[in-house]
Amino acid sequence: MKKKVALRIIISVILFAVIFFALQRLLTPKYMTESKEGAMIQEYYQNAGDNDVVFITDCEVYENFSPVTLWKEYGIPSVIRGSAQQMIWQSYYLLEETFRYESPSVVVFNVLTMTYDSTESVGDQSKMEAYNRMTLDGMRWSKSKVSSINASMTKEEKEKSGIWSYIFPILRYHDRWNDLKEEDFRCFFKQDQVTDNGYLMQVKINPVKDEYPRIPLVSYQFGDICYEYLDKIRLLCKEHNCQLVLVKAPSLSPIWYDEYEMQILDYAKAHDLLYINCLEHLDEIGIDWDKDTYDQGLHLNVYGAEKLTVYFGHILKEECQLADRRTDPALSEKWTRKTRLYDQRKERMEKERDQGTDIQP
Amino acid sequence: MESELREILEEIRPDINFDAETQLIDGGILDSFDIVTLVAEINARLDIAIPAEELIPENFNSAEALLRLLERLDEE
Amino acid sequence: MSFASITFFVFLGILIILYYALPHKIQWVLLLAASYVFYLFAGWRYLPFLIFTTISTYLGTYYISRNAEASKAYLEREKDRLSKEDKKAYRARTKKRSRIALILVLAVNIAILFFCKALLVDPFLSIAKGNATLSFLTLGLPMGMSFYMFQSLGYLIDVYRDKAKALKNPFKLALFVSFFPQLVQGPISQFTELEESLFSEHAFDRAQIAFGLQRMLWGFFKKMVVADRIAVAVQALRAEEYRGFAFFILTIFFAIQLYADFSGGIDIAIGIAQILGVKLPENFNRPYFSKNIADFWRRWHITLFQWMKRYIFYPISVSKPMLNLSLKGRKKFGRFGMRIPVYIGTFLTWMGTGIWHGFHWHFILWGFLNCIFIVVSEELTPAYEKFHSCASFSNKKGYDIFQIIRTFLLMNLIQITDLFPRLSEYFGKVASLTYVFNFHILWDGTMTKLGLTGTDYIILLCGVVLMFAVSLIQRKGSVREQMLKIPRVIRYGILFVMIFAVILLGSYGIGYDASAFIYNQF
Numbered sequence: 038m039k040k041k042v043a044l045r046i047i048i049s050v051i052l053f054a055v056i057f058f059a060l061q062r063l064l065t066p067k068y069m070t071e072s073k074e075g076a077m078i079q080e081y082y083q084n085a086g087d088n089d090v091v092f093i094t095d096c097e098v099y100e101n102f103s104p105v106t107l108w109k110e111y112g113i114p115s116v117i118r119g120s121a122q123q124m125i126w127q128s129y130y131l132l133e134e135t136f137r138y139e140s141p142s143v144v145v146f147n148v149l150t151m152t153y154d155s156t157e158s159v160g161d162q163s164k165m166e167a168y169n170r171m172t173l174d175g176m177r178w179s180k181s182k183v184s185s186i187n188a189s190m191t192k193e194e195k196e197k198s199g200i201w202s203y204i205f206p207i208l209r210y211h212d213r214w215n216d217l218k219e220e221d222f223r224c225f226f227k228q229d230q231v232t233d234n235g236y237l238m239q240v241k242i243n244p245v246k247d248e249y250p251r252i253p254l255v256s257y258q259f260g261d262i263c264y265e266y267l268d269k270i271r272l273l274c275k276e277h278n279c280q281l282v283l284v285k286a287p288s289l290s291p292i293w294y295d296e297y298e299m300q301i302l303d304y305a306k307a308h309d310l311l312y313i314n315c316l317e318h319l320d321e322i323g324i325d326w327d328k329d330t331y332d333q334g335l336h337l338n339v340y341g342a343e344k345l346t347v348y349f350g351h352i353l354k355e356e357c358q359l360a361d362r363r364t365d366p367a368l369s370e371k372w373t374r375k376t377r378l379y380d381q382r383k384e385r386m387e388k389e390r391d392q393g394t395d396i397q398p
Numbered sequence: 399m400e401s402e403l404r405e406i407l408e409e410i411r412p413d414i415n416f417d418a419e420t421q422l423i424d425g426g427i428l429d430s431f432d433i434v435t436l437v438a439e440i441n442a443r444l445d446i447a448i449p450a451e452e453l454i455p456e457n458f459n460s461a462e463a464l465l466r467l468l469e470r471l472d473e474e
Numbered sequence: 475m476s477f478a479s480i481t482f483f484v485f486l487g488i489l490i491i492l493y494y495a496l497p498h499k500i501q502w503v504l505l506l507a508a509s510y511v512f513y514l515f516a517g518w519r520y521l522p523f524l525i526f527t528t529i530s531t532y533l534g535t536y537y538i539s540r541n542a543e544a545s546k547a548y549l550e551r552e553k554d555r556l557s558k559e560d561k562k563a564y565r566a567r568t569k570k571r572s573r574i575a576l577i578l579v580l581a582v583n584i585a586i587l588f589f590c591k592a593l594l595v596d597p598f599l600s601i602a603k604g605n606a607t608l609s610f611l612t613l614g615l616p617m618g619m620s621f622y623m624f625q626s627l628g629y630l631i632d633v634y635r636d637k638a639k640a641l642k643n644p645f646k647l648a649l650f651v652s653f654f655p656q657l658v659q660g661p662i663s664q665f666t667e668l669e670e671s672l673f674s675e676h677a678f679d680r681a682q683i684a685f686g687l688q689r690m691l692w693g694f695f696k697k698m699v700v701a702d703r704i705a706v707a708v709q710a711l712r713a714e715e716y717r718g719f720a721f722f723i724l725t726i727f728f729a730i731q732l733y734a735d736f737s738g739g740i741d742i743a744i745g746i747a748q749i750l751g752v753k754l755p756e757n758f759n760r761p762y763f764s765k766n767i768a769d770f771w772r773r774w775h776i777t778l779f780q781w782m783k784r785y786i787f788y789p790i791s792v793s794k795p796m797l798n799l800s801l802k803g804r805k806k807f808g809r810f811g812m813r814i815p816v817y818i819g820t821f822l823t824w825m826g827t828g829i830w831h832g833f834h835w836h837f838i839l840w841g842f843l844n845c846i847f848i849v850v851s852e853e854l855t856p857a858y859e860k861f862h863s864c865a866s867f868s869n870k871k872g873y874d875i876f877q878i879i880r881t882f883l884l885m886n887l888i889q890i891t892d893l894f895p896r897l898s899e900y901f902g903k904v905a906s907l908t909y910v911f912n913f914h915i916l917w918d919g920t921m922t923k924l925g926l927t928g929t930d931y932i933i934l935l936c937g938v939v940l941m942f943a944v945s946l947i948q949r950k951g952s953v954r955e956q957m958l959k960i961p962r963v964i965r966y967g968i969l970f971v972m973i974f975a976v977i978l979l980g981s982y983g984i985g986y987d988a989s990a991f992i993y994n995q996f
Contacts, residue, residue: 053970060978166984198479211978435816450788453788
């Protein structure tokens, strides 16, 4: 009798868990066609290992640097751990996690992130919450993830469900049953690759029209918390014998003010870091704002990104003494596959663009 | 006292057979209005004041219980 | 810590394990500790109020019982020496001392309750509000204060009346005052009802725990799927422009929300207690099946109205002055005059209940309306019955249904005062029922502009139908016990569906402002 009861309880619990987790998986957004940025963080795990360079931070890296180009031109294997509106503490914890998966020689950090010092500084809090989900949901469970969640939650998130809705995403997405899409079922077990080693390809061309106004700000001072985390990132790199490189991607907006530049120059000098402001090398890079951007200069398209990567790769090779690893057969094979996928993607997207059948902006 | 009580009860609720009912309160037959009316009547006719703390179901569930209560109060 | 949070489930899970794993002797201690942890989550600043009520109640009951014992012992010792008159006088003297203690403790606690209600919650009477610099003035009403206060004071009066024994152990009293399932929104327990199961040892009882969990599940369903969902539309319909038929819809929606929310919260509270082996009193008895307003108030928020009856209505209506008044009235006006105390008692009780809800004219109006309807319907009962017996066309069942619907609609008009602190607005809306016939709102798209989609309405409809069905089944006894009769697979299936209905269809989390339990602030 007792055995029977125990058996019944076990079966019920298992059945419950299966339904619960299946529903949770079904309801969690897959980000396959819309806001693909949400899929990037979890895609990393397929590309982890054996990368010499890791890019962190937000769209200024994942739209502007192309790892496949870096491999093609210089034989440098790299990966981007980017996500939309990645806050500096999220970059730190992602990096902390990355070091558990591989030992890169160089970490590239884009400095625009220094201008966001709180979830409020981003503006619309419900949007910020969505960005949080896109950066955090994809991470595998670890101490880094827990710390990142605790550092990232908006006020509303803390009040409403706290970390529980990250532990059980169904608590966040429970009412999505009403707008499930085909991809939710198709990608139930396995998701498509939406990036090329973290690079989110764009093929559209939308030239820069007017100059972006340089509206004076009340304060240009980076927040204390940003410096705190930049220090942490620097020390973390040091600890792992890895060179930290600061970069400012060539985006025309948001405006990169001179006051910002001064602070970064000071910081780089004080800590003996390599810093490259790409905005000052536009001619050398060869950016043509009529052709190389898909959104009027906010981000580069694939043509701009390839140019930038060629330029930047040269600096990495020279300044950081990165070896050409195309001689490594295993690595070479892996990257040949990646290159093929990249070329196919580019070709397909260009075709879609020309036929006007693409959905993505 | 018993006959007088019976008279009062029947005046207030002629529709109830007080000999048989043992759930006057718990069964929801007498409501609080009836009880207060009853207390006032008993006070007027028998000159026994039932204090508020005795207004509990155990004392009012049946005519018999009520009679016992009255006898006890009369003694004190 | 809201009941509808994972944190609470973790808390409850740990408590249940400890509760049945540790020696059963300390179960009540564990409950006390858990209650205080629960209360601390609401904010440590509220704690002094709770502790004060506990200590003052303890001192009051302690003194009263000591006094009574001493008096009894004295009378016993001297029973041969004293005459009957001496004994009576002595008893009166000691009773007087007890009464002073009683009044003192009552007065201080009620003063605190009034002070908190007037100053901390409601700006209506708060003169201090304009220039309030004290931070505690913005504190809000300490959680559950109205509930634990009433429970403690009821106990104090019971001890004074010698209907309950005084607890020797102050920590046991602390548990009675703070027992966490009922802290949020009741029910208000009577000491004699609760004491046995609260302090006794409970063996692990799988059936009871399953029942408790099922009761909680049903409460969450009512609250999260129905009440919290319809809350959006209720808020929207309060707006100035919704009059006439739209106002009528509002009264129906509000009736659904109020019942689903409040009775759901009570289901959760009773369910939690049942898991812990503690039996809390029921607070609802299918109130929307009442046949008149007095009947309704015997079936809605039962424990509050029991309390009011025991400690306010009866003491007033059978007090000496009232009885004398009754005698005089009887001589002058006959049967009606005799009932004057009943009416005065009713009136004062309803005013008290109104004020208990908050210092606002609309609560007073609410009490007043209830009082009027109850008295009028009481006076008209003989006439009704006469009419009913004469009318040959009436059939019993049809008349019952008519009464139920009439009471439901009338009650809705009274309950809806809760939403309109400005009385003129309330009366304006009620008046509009007679001349604004905007039935077109049902099909002209207005209904989908209230924050609810078509799917929401379907879910609500299913929820309400389910609640109605459960009420009908309840007439034959406990739904959970009846469920035991159906095959196990189907029963488990039903429970699974209910759990996932709450998870998927519940209105909670980001993007949705889960309304705090409506009764929380009272």
